[in-house]
Amino acid sequence: MSHQIIDFRSDNVTGIIPEILQAIIRENDRYGDTSYGYDQTTIALERQLRDFFDYPVQIFPIISGTAANALTLASITPPYGAIFCHEHAHIHVHECGAAEFFTGGAKLILLQGQQGKLAPDLLDQKIRTLGKGERHSVQPAAISLTQATEWGAVYQPDHVTEICKVAKKHDMLVHMDGARFANALLALRCHPGDITWRAGVDVLCLGATKAGAMAAEVVVFFNPKPVENFGYRWQRSGHVLSKMRFLSCQLQAFWRKGVWDQHALQANRLAKNLADGISQIPSVQLVAEPDINEVFMRLPKHMITQLQSQGVLFYDWPFPDPDHQENLPLIRLVTSFATTQEMVDRFLGLLKNI
Ligand SMILES: Cc1ncc(COP(=O)(O)O)c(C=O)c1O
Known part of the structure; x- marks a missing residue:
C-alpha cells in the first residue's frame, strides 16, 4: 500500500x-x-x-x-x-x-x-x-x-x-x-x-x-x-x-485534446467520489455537489483536529455560506490530476473512524 x-x-x-x-x-x-x-x-x-x-x-x-x-x-x-x-x-x-x-x-x-x-x-x-x-x-x-x-x-x-x-x-x-x-x-x-x-x-x-x-x-x-x-x-x-x-x-x-481533458477528468471525478463518500457519513455535511475539483464540507472542530493529527492536509474555508445558520466549521478539499482513488478511500476511512 x-x-x-x-x-x-x-x-x-x-x-x-x-x-x-x-x-x-x-x-x-x-x-x-x-x-x-x-x-x-x-x-x-x-x-x-x-x-x-x-x-x-x-x-x-x-x-x-x-x-x-x-x-x-x-x-x-x-x-x-x-x-x-x-x-x-x-x-x-x-x-x-x-x-x-x-x-x-x-x-x-x-x-x-x-x-x-x-x-x-x-x-x-x-x-x-x-x-x-x-x-x-x-x-x-x-x-x-x-x-x-x-x-x-x-x-x-x-x-x-x-x-x-x-x-x-x-x-x-x-x-x-x-x-x-x-x-x-x-x-x-x-x-x-x-x-x-x-x-x-x-x-x-x-x-x-x-x-x-x-x-x-x-x-x-x-x-x-x-x-x-x-x-x-x-x-x-x-x-x-x-x-x-x-x-x-x-x-x-x-491545451491539447487528450491532455487538458484527461487530467481535469481525474481531478473532477475524484472530487465527485469524495463528495459521494462524505454524503454517506452522518456527522459531517457536504455543502453542495461539486461541479469541479473542489469539495466543501462542514464538520465538528474535534474531527478537523483529528484529521490533522493523522497528517491529512487541507485548508479551513473562512467564509460562512449564507444559507447555513449552524456554526460548524467549513473546510475545502481540492483534488487534482495527482489525486488517486486510494487517497480518497483512505480519507473517507479516517473520517468514518473518528
Ligand atoms: C480562482 C483563482 N484565481 C486566480 C488565482 C491566482 O493564481 P496564482 O496563485 O497563480 O497567482 C487562484 C489561485 O489560487 C485562484 O484560485
Missing part, C-alpha cells in the same frame, strides 16, 4: 504532468529561436488557441494568475473605474490588492451570490445605482467573474450570457478568471466559445498551473481593443519573459 500523503490543500501543491515536463525538455533541445515571445512556440500557441476557441484571439502568456487578473483588469478599467465582482472573488480576497494597484486605484464593488456566482439582476441594480456620469462616483467599467467559481461551481453558458448582457447595457467589459477553466469546461461539456466570446466575454485569464503546468497562464483577448494597452502593461510590469517559449510550450502541451 502506498503511503502518499493525503493533501487536499490545493491543486497547486502538485508537481507537473508528464506531457508538460516532456514539452519543456523538447523545447530545451531547440536552439536559435527569438526571445521575448516572438518565438515560434509562442506563435504556434496563438494559432492553437485560435483553433481551440474557434476565434481570432490574441494571447499573452504570463507566469501567474494574479498577474494575469491584475494586468487584464488594468487594461479594461481606468483608475476611477469600478470593477464588480463576487465578495469571495480571488481578485478581492487573495491577491493583496493587485487589481487596485495595477489599475492605479480602481474600486472593487463586491456582490453576494450563491456559490460564488454573480446574479445578473443584482448586478444590474448595483450598476444602475452607482452614479454613471456623476463626478462624485467611480465609474462602472468592468465585471469580473470566475469560471469555475471560488466555491467550485460552474456558470452555465446562459448565465454567462446574461451577465455579459448587463455589462454591454452599461457599456462595461467582462473579465473572466479562468484559473480552473479546464475543470469547468470539462464539467460543462460545451465548446469553450460558449462560455467566453459567444456569451460576450472580452478577456479570459486562462489557467494551466493548477491543472498540471509548472507555472503557466495565458491572457486570451476576444475583444481586440484593450490589446495594445495590455501589451505595454505586460512589458512594464516585468512579465515579458525573455525565454517566453518555455512558458508557451507548457500551455501548448496542456
Whole structure:
C-alpha cells in the first residue's frame, strides 16, 4: 500500500504532468529561436488557441494568475473605474490588492451570490445605482467573474450570457478568471466559445498551473481593443519573459485534446467520489455537489483536529455560506490530476473512524 500523503490543500501543491515536463525538455533541445515571445512556440500557441476557441484571439502568456487578473483588469478599467465582482472573488480576497494597484486605484464593488456566482439582476441594480456620469462616483467599467467559481461551481453558458448582457447595457467589459477553466469546461461539456466570446466575454485569464503546468497562464483577448494597452502593461510590469517559449510550450502541451481533458477528468471525478463518500457519513455535511475539483464540507472542530493529527492536509474555508445558520466549521478539499482513488478511500476511512 502506498503511503502518499493525503493533501487536499490545493491543486497547486502538485508537481507537473508528464506531457508538460516532456514539452519543456523538447523545447530545451531547440536552439536559435527569438526571445521575448516572438518565438515560434509562442506563435504556434496563438494559432492553437485560435483553433481551440474557434476565434481570432490574441494571447499573452504570463507566469501567474494574479498577474494575469491584475494586468487584464488594468487594461479594461481606468483608475476611477469600478470593477464588480463576487465578495469571495480571488481578485478581492487573495491577491493583496493587485487589481487596485495595477489599475492605479480602481474600486472593487463586491456582490453576494450563491456559490460564488454573480446574479445578473443584482448586478444590474448595483450598476444602475452607482452614479454613471456623476463626478462624485467611480465609474462602472468592468465585471469580473470566475469560471469555475471560488466555491467550485460552474456558470452555465446562459448565465454567462446574461451577465455579459448587463455589462454591454452599461457599456462595461467582462473579465473572466479562468484559473480552473479546464475543470469547468470539462464539467460543462460545451465548446469553450460558449462560455467566453459567444456569451460576450472580452478577456479570459486562462489557467494551466493548477491543472498540471509548472507555472503557466495565458491572457486570451476576444475583444481586440484593450490589446495594445495590455501589451505595454505586460512589458512594464516585468512579465515579458525573455525565454517566453518555455512558458508557451507548457500551455501548448496542456491545451491539447487528450491532455487538458484527461487530467481535469481525474481531478473532477475524484472530487465527485469524495463528495459521494462524505454524503454517506452522518456527522459531517457536504455543502453542495461539486461541479469541479473542489469539495466543501462542514464538520465538528474535534474531527478537523483529528484529521490533522493523522497528517491529512487541507485548508479551513473562512467564509460562512449564507444559507447555513449552524456554526460548524467549513473546510475545502481540492483534488487534482495527482489525486488517486486510494487517497480518497483512505480519507473517507479516517473520517468514518473518528
Ligand atoms: C480562482 C483563482 N484565481 C486566480 C488565482 C491566482 O493564481 P496564482 O496563485 O497563480 O497567482 C487562484 C489561485 O489560487 C485562484 O484560485
